[in-house]
Structures are given as structure tokens and as C-alpha cells.
Amino acid sequence: MTKLTIFSLCLLLCSSVVNAKEHIVNLKTTGNNGKMMVFEPMLLQISVGDTVNFIPSDTSHNAVSFSVPSDKSTFNTPYGKATKITFSEKGVVLVKCLPHFVMGMIGVIQVGDDVDKTKALADWNAIKDGVAMNKEAVDKALAKIK
Ligand SMILES: [Cu+2]
Numbered sequence: 001m002t003k004l005t006i007f008s009l010c011l012l013l014c015s016s017v018v019n020a021k022e023h024i025v026n027l028k029t030t031g032n033n034g035k036m037m038v039f040e041p042m043l044l045q046i047s048v049g050d051t052v053n054f055i056p057s058d059t060s061h062n063a064v065s066f067s068v069p070s071d072k073s074t075f076n077t078p079y080g081k082a083t084k085i086t087f088s089e090k091g092v093v094l095v096k097c098l099p100h101f102v103m104g105m106i107g108v109i110q111v112g113d114d115v116d117k118t119k120a121l122a123d124w125n126a127i128k129d130g131v132a133m134n135k136e137a138v139d140k141a142l143a144k145i146k
Contacts, residue, residue, distance in 0.1 A: 039107030067123035104134025
């Protein structure tokens with residue numbers, strides 16, 4: 001590697017660290033619109049390398065990935081404890097609160113632009129029969145992803 005290449009690589013890496021943003025997703029028993037058991041925002045669009053701080057309103061909520069671009073992006077946050085997750089893979093991530101999954105406590109995170117949502121749609125369609133509430137919101141969020 002030439003010195004210039006190394007220098008350029010360093011610039012690239014350094015700038016991506018500087019540009020990485022932190023987002024907040026609240027895990028709430030009662031949402032702002034009165035809906036029960038929600039991720040707020042439910043659909044979040046972030047850049048590769050950004051971090052999301054999942055903040056549970058109380059000890060009954062956590063955030064568990066159930067559709068990820070690849071296995072290295074899986075995560076499972078502790079109950080009732082704000083936890084930061086960095087998303088380093090481009091694609092669509094579906095997140096659930098484990099005890100409230102049946103109630104549709106689900107979040108959708110788009111990581112990067114022009115993502116392929118085929119896997120997320122397939123994973124969602126495979127399990128949506130087990131969800132009793134809020135299914136349309138997940139369908140809508142997935143439809144918004146381009
Ligand atoms: Cu919950």
C-alpha cells in the first residue's frame with residue numbers, strides 16, 4: 001500500500017467516525033398517540049455506522065433483532081436498560097420487544113440507502129400470523145423503505 005492510499009483510507013475512516021450519528025428509539029408502554037406497546041419512532045432511517053440508543057420506559061421492555069442482513073448484526077438488549085447498538089451492515093433490521101411481540105411491539109430500521117428489503121419482508125411474512133395487533137403498521141413501514 002502506498003503512503004497516499006494509507007492516508008486516504010485514514011481520512012475515510014476518520015470522517016465516517018465523525019459523521020456517525022446517534023439516534024434514539026423509545027420503547028414505550030403508552031406511545032405519544034395513545035397506542036400501547038410501541039417503538040418510537042417505529043420506522044427509523046439511519047446511515048451505516050450510526051448508533052441507536054434503545055431506551056425502555058420501564059423494565060418490561062427490551063429490543064431483540066428478528067430480521068438482520070446477516071447473523072453478525074443480531075442483538076438483544078437487557079430489560080429496562082438503555083442500550084446503544086451500532087449498525088454496521090447495510091440493509092433492513094426488524095426489532096421486537098420480546099414479551100410484547102404478540103402485541104405488535106415492533107420497530108423497523110433502514111440502514112443505508114437503496115437497501116434490499118427482500119429478506120426483511122420474507123422474515124416478517126413468515127411470522128406475522130403470530131402477531132395479534134399493529135401488523136398493518138409494520139406492513140406500512142416496510143412499504144416506505146426504498
Ligand atoms: Cu415491550
